[in-house]
Amino acid sequence: MNANTIEPMNTTIKIPTMAEMMAAGEKPEILFWVGCAGSYDERAQRITRAFAKILHHVGIKFAVLGTEESCTGDPAKRAGNEFLFQMQAMSNIQVLDAYEIKKIVTACPHCFNTLKNEYPELGGNYEVIHHTQLIQELIESGKLKAEGGDFKGKKITFHDPCYLGRGNGVYEAPRKALEILDADLVELKRCKSNGLCCGAGGGQMFKEPEKGKKDVNIERMDDILQAKADVVAVGCPFCMTMINDGVKHFNKEQEIEVLDIAEISAKVNGL
Amino acid sequence: MIAQIIFSIALLTAVILFSIQVKKIIRNINLGKDTNRSDRPKERWLTMAKVALGQSKMVVRPVAGIMHIFVYLGFVIINLEVLEIIIDGVFGTHRIFSFLGSFYSFLIASFEILALLVLVGVIVFLARRVVLGLKRFSGVEMTAWPKSDAIYILVIEVLLMSAFLTMNAADYKLQLAGYSHYLTAGSFPVSQYLLGLLPNSTESLVFIERACWWFHILGILAFLNYLPFSKHFHIILAFPNTWYSNLNAKGRFNNMTSVTNEVKAMLDPSFTPPAATEIGRFGAKDVQDLNWVQLMNAYTCTECGRCTSVCPANQTGKLLSPRKIMMDTRDRLEEVGKNTDKHGKGYDDGKSLLDDYITREEIWACTTCNACTEACPVNIDPLSIIVDLRRYAVMEESNVTGSLNAMFSNVENNGAPWKYSPADRLNWANKD
Ligand code: SF4
Ligand code: SF4
Numbered sequence: 001m002n003a004n005t006i007e008p009m010n011t012t013i014k015i016p017t018m019a020e021m022m023a024a025g026e027k028p029e030i031l032f033w034v035g036c037a038g039s040y041d042e043r044a045q046r047i048t049r050a051f052a053k054i055l056h057h058v059g060i061k062f063a064v065l066g067t068e069e070s071c072t073g074d075p076a077k078r079a080g081n082e083f084l085f086q087m088q089a090m091s092n093i094q095v096l097d098a099y100e101i102k103k104i105v106t107a108c109p110h111c112f113n114t115l116k117n118e119y120p121e122l123g124g125n126y127e128v129i130h131h132t133q134l135i136q137e138l139i140e141s142g143k144l145k146a147e148g149g150d151f152k153g154k155k156i157t158f159h160d161p162c163y164l165g166r167g168n169g170v171y172e173a174p175r176k177a178l179e180i181l182d183a184d185l186v187e188l189k190r191c192k193s194n195g196l197c198c199g200a201g202g203g204q205m206f207k208e209p210e211k212g213k214k215d216v217n218i219e220r221m222d223d224i225l226q227a228k229a230d231v232v233a234v235g236c237p238f239c240m241t242m243i244n245d246g247v248k249h250f251n252k253e254q255e256i257e258v259l260d261i262a263e264i265s266a267k268v269n270g271l
Numbered sequence: 272m273i274a275q276i277i278f279s280i281a282l283l284t285a286v287i288l289f290s291i292q293v294k295k296i297i298r299n300i301n302l303g304k305d306t307n308r309s310d311r312p313k314e315r316w317l318t319m320a321k322v323a324l325g326q327s328k329m330v331v332r333p334v335a336g337i338m339h340i341f342v343y344l345g346f347v348i349i350n351l352e353v354l355e356i357i358i359d360g361v362f363g364t365h366r367i368f369s370f371l372g373s374f375y376s377f378l379i380a381s382f383e384i385l386a387l388l389v390l391v392g393v394i395v396f397l398a399r400r401v402v403l404g405l406k407r408f409s410g411v412e413m414t415a416w417p418k419s420d421a422i423y424i425l426v427i428e429v430l431l432m433s434a435f436l437t438m439n440a441a442d443y444k445l446q447l448a449g450y451s452h453y454l455t456a457g458s459f460p461v462s463q464y465l466l467g468l469l470p471n472s473t474e475s476l477v478f479i480e481r482a483c484w485w486f487h488i489l490g491i492l493a494f495l496n497y498l499p500f501s502k503h504f505h506i507i508l509a510f511p512n513t514w515y516s517n518l519n520a521k522g523r524f525n526n527m528t529s530v531t532n533e534v535k536a537m538l539d540p541s542f543t544p545p546a547a548t549e550i551g552r553f554g555a556k557d558v559q560d561l562n563w564v565q566l567m568n569a570y571t572c573t574e575c576g577r578c579t580s581v582c583p584a585n586q587t588g589k590l591l592s593p594r595k596i597m598m599d600t601r602d603r604l605e606e607v608g609k610n611t612d613k614h615g616k617g618y619d620d621g622k623s624l625l626d627d628y629i630t631r632e633e634i635w636a637c638t639t640c641n642a643c644t645e646a647c648p649v650n651i652d653p654l655s656i657i658v659d660l661r662r663y664a665v666m667e668e669s670n671v672t673g674s675l676n677a678m679f680s681n682v683e684n685n686g687a688p689w690k691y692s693p694a695d696r697l698n699w700a701n702k703d
């Protein structure tokens with residue numbers, strides 16, 4: 001296989017980088033900001049690939065920064081390291097501006113929030129959307145198929161990521177993307193603005209939790225088990241890790257599948 | 272005449288004492304750093320109208336929300352009656368507004384119905400605290416004082432409302448008897464049912480009417496002066512607090528311009544930062560390092576615990592409780608205020624908000640999920656205080672656990688929070 005290529009259904013797709021596009025004198029419609037988890041975490045890489053397949057499938061001209069991408073600085077900022085955050089932000093802004101980026105899509109709510117809300121004050125102004133918002137648009141414009149297929153009749157629930165939901169008020173887009181499947185969409189006991197965190201935010205992903213009765217993702221499993229869902233849809237690579245660990249904790253890997261909205265949409269579209 | 276003088280003195284004293292306390296609170300709030308929250312005034316008025324006046328976030332929990340609206344409406348509207356009481360008290364008149372005729376009857380009738388609703392609401396609230404012992408009203412920060420504070424307020428309201436209704440009943444009975452200056456005025460849909468409970472002798476009735484009148488108004492004046500020491504101060508501060516609340520997306524944390532200047536200077540040696548506006552520490556160690564909105568938040572907190580009851584850290588048994596963050600901030604600020612009274616401004620008692628009140632274990636348990644800010648009925652932001660304390664620990668002290676330090680150095684050196692090579696960033700595209 002060549003470098004930067006993924007192969008859905010035996011057709012190879014090329015993942016163009018900004019540098020390559022620039023060299024070819026082209027410009028993408030949208031930059032796909034992959035994020036650290038999406039780049040390095042094995043499970044999240046699958047989300048990244050699924051989303052790239054969707055972009056390719058609907059014919060959106062996109063590019064990634066590749067090795068020129070760097071952490072947005074989100075975990076540093078939440079953990080109180082404003083210096084490190086701003087260093088990251090300013091050098092990222094230099095890269096983005098050098099490529100004259102206007103529009104960004106990302107599958108990580110943390111990158112989404114930081115790029116959208118915290119970069120403007122440091123001089124980085126872009127239109128930033130979360131991948132569930134793009135998927136919703138694509139379904140609505142008929143570019144993505146929406147019939148259930150594998151998910152027909154299954155019980156699906158959605159775990160709201162804090163930085164998408166409460167952080168930015170995006171509750172509907174991911175639900176719209178799911179509603180359209182012929183599945184049985186059930187809400188968790190704590191959902192939408194009352195959604196319970198997966199436990200990864202604020203730097204928790206990178207440290208041991210403080211002493212307590214249990215871990216936050218285990219608490220969240222109460223809601224998931226109660227909903228008796230076959231599929232837990234997520235929209236954040238960190239939630240993916242935490243919910244997966246929770247499912248494993250209860251030995252429910254056979255019964256409960258944890259999938260990102262991008263993976264669900266890709267599957268429905270045979271990608 | 273003597274009554275008028277006593278009344279005027281009581282009124283004046285109450286107002287003066289209250290102003291002194293309010294001034295102190297304003298002074299304490301102003302110990303905080305400056306922050307600009309006067310932009311987008313239209314949106315701010317709207318937020319205040321919705322959240323404070325319209326109590327939009329209270330009704331998320333319907334039972335408590337509706338009862339609270341009774342008590343709140345009753346409280347605000349019945350206070351119109353206080354205006355009449357004050358005029359009557361100072362000038363020795365009786366029911367000065369009765370010339371309004373049927374509108375007056377309408378007003379009195381509404382006050383009575385509201386008073387009854389307040390009584391119902393307050394009794395439900397008391398039951399929830401005393402009989403049902405709701406979990407939300409306990410917790411480490413709910414020590415003896417905050418618990419009794421809540422009970423005192425409710426009991427005072429029961430007494431005030433009972434006095435108000437009894438006063439009206441006695442007045443009505445005297446009106447019916449055509450006694451002396453008790454002219455027929457008002458309509459008494461609630462207190463008419465109390466007539467049977469009252470004695471028939473006009474002397475006793477006058478005594479009861481006067482006693483309740485005095486009790487009611489002195490009670491209100493005393494209550495006014497209790498407010499600044501109590502969580503009940505929220506009835507005033509809820510308004511400015513929502514007006515000045517954060518209008519940005521909750522996920523957006525504030526930008527530290529002091530850091531921006533340093534980072535710019537680092538990246539570009541020719542950059543000259545604007546003349547230092549204020550030299551302070553990075554982040555917050557003590558209350559003076561917080562901004563004034565955060566300090567006003569602390570005085571506004573109603574100690575309702577809605578934040579803590581949805582906090583994932585608290586729910587899973589961690590020490591962190593966003594309500595405690597707010598109560599600690601207020602307690603520490605009060606302490607700093609008292610120090611200022613005693614020793615003058617800038618006195619150092621060797622204590623600070625971080626460590627002496629809020630522990631490291633608490634601030635590091637936060638997932639920055641914003642459940643607390645979403646739940647708060649008066650738009651308080653405990654999260655911003657937690658983050659400012661973290662900023663101090665990280666940027667001034669470099670005092671963080673090894674794993675967070677490792678994350679920082681990974682971001683700095685590898686451009687990712689994990690130890691992966693930046694050269695491998697596109698590897699995801701080469702797998703299937
Ligand atoms: S932001 Fe922090 S303090 Fe607030 S609810 Fe979430 S974990 Fe608790
Ligand atoms: S911060 Fe808000 S939600 Fe929390 S106890 Fe205070 S008033 Fe209630």
